[in-house]
């Protein structure tokens with residue numbers, strides 16, 4: 001049998017194994033949606049941590065591989081921040097088929113977040129609204145959890161850092177997180193875009209962002225050993241063109257290694273159907289897809305394609321994923337789609353994306369990044 005034949009047989013066997021797993025996953029996902037949202041989230045994290053969710057098997061299609069910074073991703077689909085806030089199960093997440101996991105947002109000091117209810121399912125819209133407000137067990141527990149990672153684990157882990165609610169020293173909070181956590185990070189993301197932490201989004205403004213990034217880079221250079229992890233900034237979808245241009249300018253001139261676009265939105269499209277649509281908080285899922293794609297596309301133009309972008313916001317199908325890559329994303333992240341579709345979605349999106357790339361004549365993902373701009 002040729003090597004291609006062997007790999008096709010291996011692939012079929014893996015598909016068969018994961019098809020069985022998918023049945024369990026489908027039922028598990030439906031069950032979780034019957035639980036109150038916060039409890040369902042906690043249960044999902046625990047189930048993954050305990051290995052109760054079937055792993056995917058088989059190597060990723062080679063067309064999906066991409067090198068960003070100094071890192072080789074076997075596929076571009078990442079779990080976005082907010083699911084594993086305390087880095088309890090990063091390897092379990094990667095076992096679901098993700099190319100990488102972003103843990104956090106972690107704050108320096110433990111904090112409870114906002115009072116419940118603070119998470120709403122907008123089922124008719126396949127969306128969520130959350131105003132969790134960074135519940136976090138703090139940097140120390142986060143570091144302990146990462147130290148406990150499976151021996152020899154090589155999965156790519158981004159660490160998303162933030163500030164404590166009501167802090168008097170935002171830059172100091174960021175410094176604390178970097179000092180404690182940089183050693184564990186494949187990359188670091190500063191989250192300046194959560195709409196639920198008062199004053200946080202003001203750090204997206206050009207001069208403030210430049211100050212924060214400059215300080216963070218100095219700290220990272222001081223605390224990093226042989227390798228300084230790339231520094232990313234996560235922005236929101238509600239910035240206007242001037243706001244975006246300011247972010248792009250800081251990225252290019254001060255030197256941000258990557259931008260994640262986008263976080264959740266404070267805006268409410270008029271066509272939301274669920275009764276909770278006007279709850280305060282950040283909206284995620286398909287209703288923010290177009291806006292998030294536009295922001296990403298604008299950032300690609302404004303940075304001249306020089307700054308790697310992670311596309312996030314409303315990605316729930318292979319078409320969405322491909323559209324975001326063509327708009328300029330080198331990597332992708334999702335969260336809300338997983339709540340409605342379950343982890344089998346990761347495999348579906350990966351195989352659909354690989355098929356679309358090949359159908360358009362691309363032999364590797366990087367060739368399609370930003371294709372809409374050429």
Ligand SMILES: Cc1cc2nc3c(=O)[nH]c(=O)nc-3n(C[C@H](O)[C@H](O)[C@H](O)COP(=O)(O)O)c2cc1C
Nearest residue numbers: 080081082105130262263284285313314334335336
């Ligand atoms: C319940 C929930 C909690 C979240 N918590 C965080 C967080 O702590 N830090 C962060 O950067 N983004 C957080 N996000 C935003 C997601 O990472 C993502 O940027 C956003 O939901 C858009 O992607 P999606 O439409 O695929 O969900 C959270 C989202 C949800 C739904």
